[in-house]
Amino acid sequence: MRLLRRLFRQFVKALRGTPEARAEFMPQWTILIIALSIIGVGILAFSVWQRGVIERQEQERLKALVHILDANIAQNLEASSQTLDNLRADFPQWRTVEDRYRARKRMEALAAAIPGIRTIFALDRFGNVIATNRKELEHQNFAYREYFQTPRDKKIDQLYLSRPFRTITGIYSMNVTKPVFDANGNFDGIVSATLDPDFFKTQLHSVLLTEDMWSSIAHGDGIIFLTLPDRPELSGKNIDVPGSFFTRHRDSGLRTSVMTGTVYATGEERMMAQQTVSPVSSIIDRPMAVAVSRDLPAIYAAWTRNTGVLAVVYALLALLSSSLLLFYQRRQMRHLIERRRMEKLVRIREHDLSAILNAIPSMVGYWDKRLHNRFGNHAYSDWFGITPEQMKGKHIREVIGERLFEMNRPFIDAALGGEQQNFEREIPLPDGSEVRYSLASYIPDWDGDKVIGFYVLVTDITEVKKAQIAAATANLAKSQFLANMSHEIRTPMNAIIGLSELLSRTQLDARQSDYVRKIVGASKSLLNILNDILDYSKIEGGYVELEAIEFRLHSVLTGVRDLFSLTAEQKGLRFVVDVDGDMPPVLFGDPLRLGQVLNNLVGNAIKFTERGGVHLRARCKERNDQTATIEFSVSDTGIGISPDEQRKLFQSFSQADSSTTRRYGGTGLGLAISRRLVQLMQSDIELVSNTGQGSVFRFTVKLPVGERSESVETPTGRTLQGRHVLIVEDNEINRQILDELLCDMGLFVDTATNGFEAIALVEESGKRYEAVLMDLRMPLMDGLEATRRLRREHTADRLPVIAITATANEKERQECLDAGMNAVVMKPFEVAEIRSVLERVMHAGSLAEYHESELYQEIELPGFHLDRALQRLGGNRKALLSLLQLFAEQYAGASDTLRRLCEPGRHNELVEFVHTLKGVAGNLAATDLFEAASKLEALLKADQEYDISELDGALQRALVAVAALPK
Template sequence: MVSFSGALTWEGLWGFLTGRMYMPHGSCYLWQTPLVGLHLMANLLTAIAYFSIPIMLVYFVKKRQDMPFSRVFILFSTFITACGIGHFLDMLTLWFPIYWIDGIEGSFTALISCYTAIELYTLLPKFLALKSPEELAIINQKLQLEVQERQKAESILSRIVAGTAAVTGRDFFSALAENLAIALDVCYVAIREILDNDTHSPQTLATWKNPKFPSIPAVAIASPATESDTSQTLQFPIQDRNSRTIGTLHVQHYQPTIDQELATKLTRIFAARAAAEIERKRALDELAWANNQLETINNQLEEKVAARTQALKTVNETLRSSEARYRSLVLNIPGAVYRCLPDAQWTMEFLSNGIEPITGYPATDFLHNQVRAFGDIIHPEDYPRVLASLGTLTPDNPTYTDEYRLVRVDQNICWVFEQGRGIFDATGHLIRLEGVMIEVTDRKLASQALDQERRQLRQLIQNMPVAMAMLDKKLCYVAHSHQWLVDYQLGEKTLVGRSHREVFVNLQEDYQQHLQTALGGQVITCEEDCYVQHDGKKQYLKWTVQPWYHRENQVGGVVIVTQNINDLVEGREAALAASRLKSSFLANMSHEIRTPMNGILGIAELLQTTQLNPQQQDFIKTLSQSANHLLYVINDILDFSKLEAGEMRLESVPLQIIDCVESVAELLAIQAQTKQVELITTIDPQLGGTVTGDSMRLRQILTNLVGNAIKFTHRGSVVIRALPMAEDEASVLVKFEVIDTGIGIDKADQAKLFRSFSQVDPSTTREYGGTGLGLAIAKHLVSLMAGDIGLESSPGQGSTFWFTARFQRLETPPPLPQLAPCRVLLIDSQPLSLEATRRQLSHYGVSVTAYGDFMGGILALEQQDSFDLMLLALPIVGNQAGIETVLDKVKTLLPRENLVLLLSAVDYPRLKNWLQPQGLRYLLRPLQQEALLRCLQAEKRLDQTMADDPDLDWTLAEILSNQGERSPDIQILVVEDTPINQTVILNQLEIIGFRSIDCVSNGREALTQLQQRTYDLILMDCLMPELDGYTTTEMIRQQEQEDTHQLIIAMTANAMKGDREKCLAAGMDGYIAKPTSIKTLRQVIDKCLQKAEKSRSAGAIAAPTIQENPEMVADPDAPVDLTQLVHFYGDNPNFHREVFRQFLDFAASYIEALQGAIANRDAAKISYEAHRLKGAASSVSVRKIPDWCIAIEFALATENYATIQTLSQQIETHFQAAHQFIQTYLESPD
């Protein structure tokens, strides 16, 4: 026992607190077994009771959650539970001293008790506010009424639910309206949906009118209620879950018996149900739309899935193919794939079987050095270098390549190329090598051989005698010749390794472009190029730039080869100068020959206008023939010059092949028939259409061939035949044949015929004449016509010359004319002519009876009197008596108008004056198809046609009679600087019929004359002093008004290619080459006047000729050639004196002007004055001066003024002698 007094001290208090002053629990002498049992039983039962009370309180609160003050119950439960635990702990302390636990639990119980007391204190006012039993009874009554109303509402609700539960969709709204109206006992219910929330436009979903109220009119139901109405109206918005109004529910009743509160509740409930149905309807609509969209998307998705499936399938197939190729590549890769350690033995961890073909050892021998180490077979000389190369590998530069030698199993050496990669660990140490090696023994040996070849190539190129350089793709020198250094002055040091751009710093851009083009694989060649060296010296080169190749189609660089062609260029320039000199010479010769020929032919024509005796007519004929022959020679030379220079160009104009052939035959008929050679034409009728070609050149070829055939045929015939060889819609190939019965040509001599200036035998030229150019020209022309030429001949058997030419079609042959049925009797003693005429008549559909002798034809005529026409071919050189005999024989058998004589052109001039009075019809041979057709058609008498033929011989009286047809009103201005040509042209114009003619000497005078009066026509010379014809024409054209045009015709002795075009380009309307005949002059003038609508009819005038006096004798050393003068102008001393006087009047001024131009070194003036003096001296046959003038023109081309000065002095000296000679001639008696 602890005394109480001890407790009052601090030590006692501490002992009280710490428990040291207490007796241990259970140690008291008073604790006996019954007492302990009593304590145990009491505490146990109390604890059990305490534990059961909270359980019941918690159960009550759980069941009656609506009861107030549930929190207090929980607190009581907690408090009682804590008390129960305290009692339980009191039991345990009897055995176990857990006083701390018991004390803590008691403290917790105390806290709960205090909290419960505080909570009860705060809830005490609420407890006092609880209802009394009376109030609870009133509340209970109200609750019973609510329960009744609820039951009523549940009954109505159950009915409506029962009426609408089985229906959905649109039927739901009808069922809802009906059941709601019946349940509420109202007269009208309407359900509407608002489709557009913005405009609130309603759509009625359902309405129902209660049949219980039939007395209420429908209009009242449909109209809204007003304040005076006794109705009760309920209208509730139907809202979705987002409180948006989607419709209205309208309830209307016209009696005040409705329970509005109940109706409002039910209406609100079913408004929500209607909202759900509207949402459901909209959801179904949206679901249907979504299903459609989903179906579309699903289809698209299926398509995409199918496409991606296919793509995946393709990718898989590609992947499988790629894997197969990879496996094949790995299995078939050339060389060996390896992985090894970077040690001295090259210990192999992996090595493919490709090593065995390289070394002869199996791969297993090297794996982990089982049999041998790979380092052991590396060539001893290469091993240190290969091993050292591994030391250069770093993580930043792990790759390596190398070439080295291996010792094979057979102890032979092989080369391998190795490429690999080093594998490094995280610390940067080399731990492994991986790579591939391939055998390159062949390539290495080839490379060594190539190096040897390159060394040899360099040596070869270095010693090449031409400038050659070999560049790589970077245009650096690989090799070059020594000549390259010499030609381009590059010194003696080698250029190998240096850049081409460095060596040639100022290389032109086009040369650089050529090098780039060659690097692209093209070969560029230049036959001539002018390269300017750095010192300004020009060098003419022929060069080639072409690529060279490492291997097939792999360009390694370019090779440049240049050749100095200075000598060739100089030679070519000399040749071109010679060619230009030749062309100039031909042009000058043509001009100088044509100038006096103009006087010769002009004077011959003028002589024809005088009264001449027969001998004088023969002289004129000989003179004309000689002059024309000379013109033919000149024309042949000019044509050959054009062809040789490649300057001949064919025209492409419409033509008729039949007309060309027949015009040639007509032209040469007299020549053939004079020799009593029959000239026959046979032309295939299929050639009757119009084609395009050069008719003039076609006639030239035919004229040459037919002329030769006539020349070399002494008896028999010459046949001209034309027939188509091949044709299509666009063109036709025509074959022309000229068949003669002449002397023939040996086969060995036939090849000579088409050479220039060549004939079969030199004696041929002496016997038959000719330049030997005709067939050469024909061959060139035929080649231009896309044809060929040849001959078939035997000596004594005649010849057949043929050629082909292609023409473009313009139109198909015209249809044959429709002729009336006609029977013709044909008599011709020439078999070929007979057959040709018979075929032509048959082609026209005429019935022909042909006889080769006259008597046979007469017998046929006697036996048959039904011939409509008789064609009788008279023999060449027929006579009037023979024709009269024929007339006597047939006069009783055939009317005279049905007889047609076939005459030769040579006989016609003698017989025409007799035939016309007899009323006989005739045709000229060779027959022309058009004339024969007119005869068959009987359109007009052929004697009238033939009388107007311009190619027949005209008498002097006929020529003079046509002068009256020329209008005297036409004004002509002649611009000519040479007095002799002035005389000739003026007389020719007067003969044609012109009377109003003025003449001036140069272009400046012509311009002055044009200011004073107007001319219809100007005949303009081209080369004149002061102002030439070209410039004059240009000035005239510049001064013309828009509505005026001055006709200008060029008259020039220049007849080379381009002269005519030059005149026309200058603005002239026509071109006449001198010398010209009256006929040509008239034709050109008529053509130009017709264009100006001032044409006048004029007859064709044949050129009369004169014959020089063979008895004229002249001194060969005299300064003037009188024989040539007579040849030009005839034996007419008066005319000779006239031209001499004109020459003396102008020659001195010409020479003075020439000397002045030489002193001033005026090249253009020198050329003009020399040309003018040459023409004047040639016109009066002054010797030497024309030649010296030509020499001046040649010396002028090389600017050799010393020679020109010497020639000028010689001209002046010779002119003094000529002046004295002419003066003496003029003073001599007639």
């Protein structure tokens, strides 16, 4: 009681205390009261629910027990009914003494066989016993008994259950009776069986599982027959009164019912399950009812104990929690006083900090987790044209505006996620007068392991940014100038080299040959320098994009070996190219740029090595079905590079030191270009070197694995011989290349220049092609539309269509497949590729073996890789020369055409012309022309500004080079 008084005084003190104390303590008491109320309601609800569960469980158990009683007693009544039916059939025969003797023996056997029957007898129409299993009942008259009178009066053929009565032998029992009718349907007597009460007591006892449990049987008129535990005063009591369990069960019409309340016969509070019992196959006039019940206090005894325990626990919980709150609030009062003192000190320090932050030019602020402002210095608020007081408490969206908020939202979310954010932003002033540049940092504010907000630090870097933009503009102008100048110088240099090569093939004396050789050597050196400058300017200007085409790494490495073998041999160096045996034969990537990097690294290694050797190695570090990770390394035994010199090695226009430049020459761009190219391949060049100990340059690239086979091209196509194919190509050179290529394979070839001609040839009577090679871009009808029309009549298996295109992108490839084409071949194509695709779509077998034929004398042509063109033509030098001459004739006036197509309104014609020129250049291996056409086509398709001068120059150089070939 003393503790309760103290709690009450503390509660009153909280009510009468200072406003600050009330604000601090009243919510705590309120929360405690609400919490205790919720717990109390929860305990009450749990108790009610638990009582319901107990009630339902007990109801189900009582119903199960009463079902057992019903099943056993109903089975006994069914057996009794069938026994009476059997006896009734023999009733007319029991007239003589001898017949009655046999009947008595039969009844004795039946009574002994059926446990629920005590006595069996037959009465004539006057109530006299004519047959029985008990001798003492012979010659008796029972016409006064109810079990005789009721069947006699009702004259209905059914099973009759008599009310409980006491027999002449003193047994309290009931009879089941069936009437007997003569041939005319008149009442002739009864057959009856007296039920054995001991049997029914056994059944009642079998369901008594607890001491408080009762079971009973009552007649259908409400007269109690038996009860267990045995209570003689209840036997014969009539319970058919309004409101009794028996009456409510009978009136419900249900076969089984469970009720709770006061038992009429005893006045006790019980739960009772009742069930009406009747035989399955017989109709009974007044079926008996069985019941099983339990004392209600016994049922809920455990629940009552548990509820009491919960009530005590709840009271102790309320007392304990109130006591703890009392002690807590006493300590809290002391902390409150200390907090007032600390708050005053914090206000002083905040004032000092605010003065410092307001004095710095950068914008500083703080936003809580709900993105409401808690602080902003004057520079921050002035930026948005409001005061710090106006900004405080506002949501960040209200302060910085919807557009800027959405721009910064990813950084805000990341900062609240615990990651510091640093970024630059262009921010227009609120009045729109100027765009300022800022460097912003969002710094998470951690409270333990949780972020509760973030700090903002924004610095105006407009002037710095303007200086960077000016520098970048100047650098871009420099790169563009270098690219233009290198290109202009490179054109006459190519002419000098080409003319010198032609001059060297004429009759010259030794002195003249020496001069020409030196001119060619010096020109190539100068051209290499100019190429480096041009490549660097392209890379620096962002004009270089890597290709993604299939290539053979072996071919790239062979090219490097062939290029430097002679140089290494002349210097007395060993030059070894080493390739892993597990290397995929075909890869996806840019073989030209990969070869450029390797050429530069190997060239440097040979240049700076005086003795020993150079080792180029390609090692497959990791490989699966889709990709291969390949490490390239170039090691030498040369002069080596010191750690200090390595730091500036990859810088543009620089070498290890000035003495290196004087001794070995070079622009210092090679490694810078190589490193940029390797970075475009998502890698970087590593260097391990020491002065006098040689160097190792290493880089690793991850490339997709190609799907082409390793089979070598065969010069003849015996497996395709005699087959008919159709070439659909509008360009004469490309058409001639394919024509001669397929004829060399033994195919019969027809040609068409557009889709209309192709469809007409295919549909021509008596002509059946086994494959169609279809260009995509053609006048009148393109390849896609032509294929769609062919597919209306010809399936892909019956008439395969192979797309021939110069556009290497996935979108166009998918369009080809969607149109119904079987395969796609990219220009420039290889003989093996065309053969492989034809064999696949035409279901032709490949040759088992091929020995490579000797090629004709090597031809060199500036701007061309004629070895590739020869390879595509199966080594047919005559066909190559013919195609080159045809190219020179067909495109002699192409420069004028190119300039005319630049006029307004002819954009699409220009795109088609450039696309066709690119395909021709690819097939002829005119690499410079192909690259220039590809670049211009990309600009035209992207609707960007373009200049035809590079393509025009490449075209003119190609025509001049072809014109110098021998006829």
